[in-house]
Amino acid sequence: MRSGRIELGDxxxxxxxxxxxxxxxxxxxxxxxxxxxxxxEVGELAKLAFYNDTVxxxxxxxxxxxxxxxxxxxxxxxxxAPYRKLGIGTVMVEHVLKICEKDGNFDNxxxxxQVSNEVAxxxxxxxxxxxxxxxxxxxxRIDPADAxxxxxxxxxxxx
Amino acid sequence: MLLYQNMIIRESGKMKDALDHLITHEHQIPxxxxxxxxxxxxxxxxxxxxxxxxxxxELLDRNPENVGYYQQLEKSIQPKDTQERMKxxxxxxxxxxxxxxxxxxxxxxLTGSEFAEKLDRYMRxxxxxxxxxxxxxxxxxxxxxxxxxxxxxIVLQYEKCLLERSCFDETESMKESPTVLLWTRCYLxxxxxxxxxxxxxLEYIDKALEHTPTLIEAYMIKARIYKHGGNIxxxxxxxxxxxxxxxxDRYVNSKCAKYQMRANEIAxxxxxxxxxxxxxxxxxxxxxxxxxxxxxxxxxxAYKRLGNYGEALKKCHEMEKHFEEITxxxxxxxxxxxxxxxxxxxxxxxxxxxSLRGHHFYFTVAKLAxxxxxxxxDKPLSxxxxxxxxxxxxxxxxxxxxxxxxxxxxxxxxxxxxxxxxSKDVNxxxxxxxxxxxxxxxxxxxxxxxxxxxxxxxxxxxxxxxNIETHLQAFEIYYRKDKLLLMLQSVKRAVKVNPTHxxxxxxxxxxxxxxTSSQNLExxxxxxxxxxxxxxxxxxxxxxFNNEFLNKHKFSLPHQLAGAAMMYLLEPSKQSEAISxxxxxxxxxxxxxxxxxxxxxxxxxx
Numbered sequence: 122m123r124s125g126r127i128e129l130g131d132x133x134x135x136x137x138x139x140x141x142x143x144x145x146x147x148x149x150x151x152x153x154x155x156x157x158x159x160x161x162e163v164g165e166l167a168k169l170a171f172y173n174d175t176v177x178x179x180x181x182x183x184x185x186x187x188x189x190x191x192x193x194x195x196x197x198x199x200x201x202a203p204y205r206k207l208g209i210g211t212v213m214v215e216h217v218l219k220i221c222e223k224d225g226n227f228d229n230x231x232x233x234x235q236v237s238n239e240v241a242x243x244x245x246x247x248x249x250x251x252x253x254x255x256x257x258x259x260x261x262r263i264d265p266a267d268a269x270x271x272x273x274x275x276x277x278x279x280x
Numbered sequence: 281m282l283l284y285q286n287m288i289i290r291e292s293g294k295m296k297d298a299l300d301h302l303i304t305h306e307h308q309i310p311x312x313x314x315x316x317x318x319x320x321x322x323x324x325x326x327x328x329x330x331x332x333x334x335x336x337x338e339l340l341d342r343n344p345e346n347v348g349y350y351q352q353l354e355k356s357i358q359p360k361d362t363q364e365r366m367k368x369x370x371x372x373x374x375x376x377x378x379x380x381x382x383x384x385x386x387x388x389x390l391t392g393s394e395f396a397e398k399l400d401r402y403m404r405x406x407x408x409x410x411x412x413x414x415x416x417x418x419x420x421x422x423x424x425x426x427x428x429x430x431x432x433x434i435v436l437q438y439e440k441c442l443l444e445r446s447c448f449d450e451t452e453s454m455k456e457s458p459t460v461l462l463w464t465r466c467y468l469x470x471x472x473x474x475x476x477x478x479x480x481x482l483e484y485i486d487k488a489l490e491h492t493p494t495l496i497e498a499y500m501i502k503a504r505i506y507k508h509g510g511n512i513x514x515x516x517x518x519x520x521x522x523x524x525x526x527x528x529d530r531y532v533n534s535k536c537a538k539y540q541m542r543a544n545e546i547a548x549x550x551x552x553x554x555x556x557x558x559x560x561x562x563x564x565x566x567x568x569x570x571x572x573x574x575x576x577x578x579x580x581x582a583y584k585r586l587g588n589y590g591e592a593l594k595k596c597h598e599m600e601k602h603f604e605e606i607t608x609x610x611x612x613x614x615x616x617x618x619x620x621x622x623x624x625x626x627x628x629x630x631x632x633x634x635s636l637r638g639h640h641f642y643f644t645v646a647k648l649a650x651x652x653x654x655x656x657x658d659k660p661l662s663x664x665x666x667x668x669x670x671x672x673x674x675x676x677x678x679x680x681x682x683x684x685x686x687x688x689x690x691x692x693x694x695x696x697x698x699x700x701x702x703s704k705d706v707n708x709x710x711x712x713x714x715x716x717x718x719x720x721x722x723x724x725x726x727x728x729x730x731x732x733x734x735x736x737x738x739x740x741x742x743x744x745x746x747n748i749e750t751h752l753q754a755f756e757i758y759y760r761k762d763k764l765l766l767m768l769q770s771v772k773r774a775v776k777v778n779p780t781h782x783x784x785x786x787x788x789x790x791x792x793x794x795x796t797s798s799q800n801l802e803x804x805x806x807x808x809x810x811x812x813x814x815x816x817x818x819x820x821x822x823x824x825f826n827n828e829f830l831n832k833h834k835f836s837l838p839h840q841l842a843g844a845a846m847m848y849l850l851e852p853s854k855q856s857e858a859i860s861x862x863x864x865x866x867x868x869x870x871x872x873x874x875x876x877x878x879x880x881x882x883x884x885x886x
Contacts, residue, residue, distance in 0.1 A: 123408070125457040135528035139494050142525070146493055173410050173459045176494040203458040203491055 127212050129168040132160055132179070139169065139176045147178075147199035149263045156196070159183065165220055166193075170200065170209050177204040180213040182220075193221055195232035214248055221275050231272040237265050245271050282309050284623035286318065295325050313342070324356055332356040344372055344379040362389060387421060396430050403434065404448055407463045408456065412497045414463075415470040422474060432471060438464050462492050469501050478509040496525050500532065503539060516543040523552070530556055534574075541578040544586055549579070571602045573641045580648050589652050589661070590720030596649035597723065600736070603642055607633060638743030643750075646736040650753045653726070653733035657760055661724055733757050748777040748784070755787045764798070764805060767791050768812055775816065782838035785829050789846045792822050823850060830861065 132140055137157055144152055160167045160181050170178035178200030185192045195217060200209045221227045233256065234241045242252070250271040259268035282305045289298040299322045302315060309315050320335030336353040339346070350368070359365040365386075372382035383402050390398055406414045421427045438448050442464060446455040469485035472478075485502045488495065499522035506515035516539040523529070523536040533556055540549035553575060554563035567575045580595030610633050617626035636642070726732055734757060740750040751774035758766040771791055774784050795801075795809050817825050826846050833839030840861055848858040 123454055123457055125459065133528075136526055138524050139526070142493050173457060175410070175459060175462075175492060177492065201492060201494070203461070207457070 125173045125207065126171070127207070127209055128171045129212065129216055130171055130176075131164075132167045132169055132181075134161060136169065136176070137161065140167075140179050140181075143169075143176065143179050143199070143201065144197060147201065148197060150260065152197070156181075166217075168213065168216060170213055172204055172207065172209060177201045178209045178213060180217060182217060190228040191226055193217065193227050193230045195230065198232070210244060214245075218248070227275050229272050229274045231270055233259060233268040234271055235260065235263070235265065236267045236269055242269065242271070245273075249273050281621055281623065283311065283314060283318075284627070287624060287627070290318075290322070295322050298322055299326065313339075316342075320352065324352060329356045329358070340372060341375075344376040345381050347381060347385065350381060350385055362394075365389060384417060387418075387427075391426070395427060396434065399427075399431065400434055403438075407438070407460055407467065410459050410463050412466075415467055419474070428475070432475075435464060435467055435471065439468060458491070462488055462495065462498075465491065466495075466498055466501055469498075469505065473501075473505045473508055478505060481505045494525065496522050496529075496532065499525065500535065503535075507539065507542070512539065512543045516540045516545060516548075520552070527555065537575065538578055541575075541582045544582050546579060546582050546586075549582075568598050571605070573599055573602065573645070577641065577644045577648065580645070584648060584652055584655075588720075589656055590722075590724030592652050593649060593723040593726075594720045596645050596652065596736075599641070599645040600649075603637060603639075607636060635743055637739035643740065643744050643747065646740050647749060647753060649736040650733045650757065653729035653736075654756055654760065656724065656726065657729040657733075660729075730757055730761055745773065746777060748774050748781050751777065752781075752783050752787060755791075759787075759790060759794070762794075762798075764791075764795060764801070764809060767794070768809065771816070772812070780833075780839075782833075782836070782842040785826075785839070785842045786846055788816060789822060789826060789849065792817065792825075793850070796822075826850060 130136075137160070140160065141157060163181075163183060166182040166184070168180050169176050170180070172178075178198075180198040181196045183194050183196060185194045198210065198213055198217075200213075217230065221230060230250075231253075232245070232250075234245070236255070250273045252269045253272045254270040256268045256270060258266045260266045282301075286298055286301055286305075289301055299319070302318055302322070306315055316335055316339055320332050320339060323329075323332035323335065333353065333356040336349055336356060339349045340353065343349070353368060354365065357364075357368065359368070369382040369386045372379065376382065383398070386398055387395065387402060403414070403418075406417075411417075418431065421431065439461070441447055441449050442456065442461045446458075446461075447453075448456065448460075465484050465488035469481045469488060472481035472484060482502070482505055485498060485505060488498045489502070492498070499518050503515045503518035503522065506512070506518060516536070519532070519536040519539040523532045526532065533552060537549040537552040540546075540552060550563045553567060557563045557566040557570075564575075564579070576595045576599050580592045580599075583589070583592035583595065610629060613626065613629055617623065617629070637646075737750075737754055737757060740747075741754065744750045751770045754770040755767055755774070758770060767787075768791065771784070771787050774781065774787065778784070792813065795813070801809075820828065826843055830840065830843035830847075833843070844858040844861040847861070848855055
């Protein structure tokens with residue numbers, strides 16, 4: 122396979138509609154306006170993936186504080202069908218991991234995956250994500266509605 | 281200074297002296313590129329082919345992408361056959377593997393299998409790289425039917441193989457990236473669009489968008505397909521979609537505004553432009569200050585289509601003022617250029633000013649203004665009722681409502697504009713009085729539209745005399761003024777430009793009819809008309825003349841339309857026959873363009 126150029130770029134008010142378009146094609150879930158408003162505020166946590174100068178994927182994260190832990194939640198990470206298996210997803214995950222490393226203050230990274238999505242589960246397992254939980258009826262309008270919670274531990278807190 | 285001296289010597293025709301002068305002073309002239317270019321060009325002029333060749337090779341080493349150098353080099357080498365010609369480009373391609381010109385230019389003269397092979401080698405890297413204007417680069421080859429077919433075959437083959445095994449052909453083993461299929465489909469869409477197969481073009485572009493819905497270029501292509509297909513409203517919609525995907529792109533923004541204007545969505549277009557104009561002021565006003573003429577001419581045309589002649593004329597006069605300002609601006613340069621001794625540039629400027637109104641934009645605006653004035657002459661506006669009755673009858677109620685609301689919107693806009701002006705008046709009182717001159721309503725209620733039209737016509741006759749439209753417009757004006765001799769002059773000038781133009785035929789017939797039906801003409805005028813018209817009509821009587829015209833241009837829709845319209849004009853009893861000629865749309869007709877299909881409606885309404 123001839124290699125293409127993979128680059129990450131910022132999400133800005135100018136190209137936010139690209140992100141909307143991507144997500145509407147890639148994910149069976151639709152995201153509300155607040156999602157896109159927030160995405161504009163998170164800086165490096167939201168990125169568009171360019172392949173040969175065309176937007177083909179995106180990753181959006183946010184920071185969660187739960188029970189004294191600081192966690193990075195990957196809200197969406199995906200790529201258009203014809204561009205899978207080209208290493209674009211890996212570039213995006215590595216970008217997220219690097220943020221955690223640089224920040225140094227995250228306990229873990231986690232995300233939800235539809236239980237039927239084997240490709241995705243396998244993909245994240247490559248990066249040492251583990252299934253730690255199953256959320257029953259997590260999705261509202263899609264079948265199966267259950268989701269796994271995948272998590273990668275960054276550091277273990279000393280008690 | 282020395283270059284200026286040289287320029288004078290050259291323009292006095294003394295090429296040899298110019299060359300000597302150049303060689304003597306070479307070391308004193310800092311612009312080395314200009315010196316080499318001049319040496320090359322003068323040597324070529326003097327038939328010193330060997331010398332010229334040397335300099336052009338030198339120039340190409342500096343810039344292997346200058347098409348002009350290649351043309352001149354060919355002139356100096358005078359290759360005997362294609363093979364020798366090819367040698368030039370092969371040498372350059374080896375020397376500069378990344379240069380595009382040596383790869384593209386041979387496609388112009390190669391044919392057959394050689395063409396196909398080189399084309400293949402030209403296209404693959406471009407598609408791989410995703411060069412959006414690849415189609416535009418190859419567009420000029422489409423005039424050649426054989427090459428067109430060759431291109432189509434190659435790209436279809438690409439698509440087939442890419443679908444099967446992600447490669448350009450069967451023998452390749454390296455798989456291509458997914459963008460290659462995407463760009464191939466985009467190319468095919470543009471290809472079928474230009475060939476006139478709108479349906480297939482849309483199919484391909486939709487496939488491309490299904491593949492990658494984030495490719496802005498693909499939306500633009502889709503818009504263009506709809507535009508060429510005649511559905512300008514859809515075109516504007518898709519261009520807006522393209523625009524919304526990257527709102528920082530001024531090019532797409534402007535395109536979008538233009539399409540919206542074409543779709544008569546003036547308010548929308550102004551809003552679109554407003555995204556890029558200075559904040560706090562009205563977009564149209566700001567664009568006027570910026571002398572943004574494409575916007576103003578499109579806007580004027582949209583207003584005219586909507587029947588809002590006042591606003592249309594206002595745009596015309598605004599643009600006419602730009603040209604005046606540009607002329608005035610040159611005064612600053614007289615002293616400046618002389619002080620700085622930039623004489624070459626100064627002379628270029630003076631020459632530009634001399635033919636300023638020959639500019640394409642001036643032509644557009646003058647044509648628009650003349651058309652407006654002619655329409656106003658034919659159907660003067662009555663107070664309070666801006667809708668001309670004739671057009672109202674033909675509109676369905678819905679359209680009428682739309683039109684009314686559009687006019688309301690336009691009126692509202694004008695009001696806002698008026699207000700904007702008022703506030704400006706406070707700031708700049710001087711300008712205020714001048715602005716008042718351009719009131720849309722006053723412009724539309726002009727006393728003598730024809731003499732206003734002539735004002736726009738005059739510069740056209742001086743500077744755009746090789747454009748047939750100039751003379752056709754002139755004819756229309758003088759036809760309404762009953763100026764037989766001036767009509768004759770226009771017609772004769774038009775004949776010189778293009779004797780077979782369809783519209784010209786209408787002018788000829790109308791002129792003839794007018795002459796024969798006019799009474800109380802001066803003896804001398806009659807005499808002149810008689811002698812001058814004889815060669816124009818080949819001694820035929822008017823009916824025969826028209827019939828022969830219809831026969832001669834059997835396969836050209838515009839000509840058939842013109843002939844049919846004239847048939848009705850000459851013999852109103854033959855209306856049904858005229859209509860049947862006008863509406864018979866044979867498969868073998870040339871130029872079955874959308875414009876023509878629109879024009880079909882006109883004779884029907886006779």
